[in-house]
Amino acid sequence: MQTDTAISVHGLEKSYKNVNVLKNIDFTVQKGTIFALLGSNGAGKTTTVKVLTTLLKPDSGTATVNGFDVASKPDNVRRAISLTGQFAAVDEIMTGRENLIMIAKLRYLSNPRRVADDLLRRFGLTDAADRRVSTYSGGMRRRLDIALSLVGKPQIIFLDEPTTGLDPEARIEVWKIIKELADGGTTVFLTTQYLEEAEQLADRIAILHEGRIIVNGTLSELKRLFPSPKVEYIEKQPTLEDIFLAIVGKKEGK
Template sequence: MTAHPATEAAIRVRGLEKSYGKVEVLCGVDFDVARGSIFALLGSNGAGKTTVVRILSTLLKADAGTASVNGFDVATQAADVRESISLTGQFAAVDEILSGRENLVLVARLRHLENPHAVADDLLGRFSLTDAGTRRVSTYSGGMRRRLDIAMSLIGNSPVIFLDEPTTGLDPEARVEVWETVKQLAGDGTTVLLTTQYLNEAEQLADRIAILHQGRIIANGTLTELKQLLPPATVEYVEKQPTLEEVFLAIVGGSHKRSDNGAAKSGDTSDATGTSN
């Protein structure tokens, strides 16, 4: 595997097609993802987002079209593609019997890295899981499990990471934790392709947003560019009211903050699993 120029797109997709029987899932998908950026693939359930990720990660073959990741063709250079990527699916793929640290050490050993314990300790620190590192993952909160899952996917410093609906089923606090993690990844130079059905998630995170609908990309651009597709806004006086999510986070964040072990620091009682009573 060789390095590729920084000016080359990290992901390039042209005319991607995929059908399951008579059902057309992808009908000629095209997009590029710049290196070190966050690209959100936005669409409703069944739009084909996961199918795109599965093709790009070499888990599924396209019926037509081409795609490259880190300069490698997904069809003819699958091994090189797999060395270049990490994939985090819709559900955290962690071993609940093991501790967080043991999960990380296991993956580091499978990737044949030197000093897997040091790798695990570094990632625990980066993802604010050091204090919980020796605890079984079964005691972790949803946000902590997802952070651990993403940390595991980063072992080996893959230049490209796929996050397939990473915040599905998480509460507002956990979702914000994952958002901060994704921002940090891009800040460190990792290319992130994020699939989501949450509009605010794409708005918060993405440098560019593509809308996938009925198997086709029907819009692709920055948030500013996409807003320009609508008629110019009219100026009106509107009293802005806080959203329910803003109210929730303000109340919870003001009364007690989550600590590293998933429990509240004050004003809360928790059982041994870190769930609130």
């Protein structure tokens, strides 16, 4: 396998009871890039993230993260990744600082207090550092949640719908953080149902629909796949939303 591949997935399948959630999924993510998995609710985005973060075992196919198989070498995978799930995974009874110190200790860092101070400053949480998280706003919680994922500088970060439920301002803040991460060399695997989010952030976009990846490419590649017939009259590029709905609609019509 190539050394510049962060995540590689081949023939991945996963079902819950009788429901086939993932049907033969393939994709690769290059190191240091932002990869967006786009899809509606129930498309299988979270299941894909759970398999890649060792929370679920695949039924068949392989998934490698940072060169290690998620099913047979979960501990090696866990050393290279972190997950920010759909619900802010923070301890409400503890303060923001205590949350960060706890995770830093669980990552066996030598100076948990300093790591916490740095991240609090970076995420604009210094003033709220010693307040209980239960008093935080949704945006602050999400920032703390992402900050917790950055403790110990993991190489690959999984963000499962990181902006769902955030107000536009907080959303833009999260986007800025994600861009900074990728600029710093971190690989970001992002799921979203917001088309604009994928358009704004991702180097590569894969569209997951009913358990299959139906399109995978850069934004300009996706745009080429679907030339708008109207372009010569109104000089309007298709938005990613047009592309998404057109492709999804076509598949469903089949």
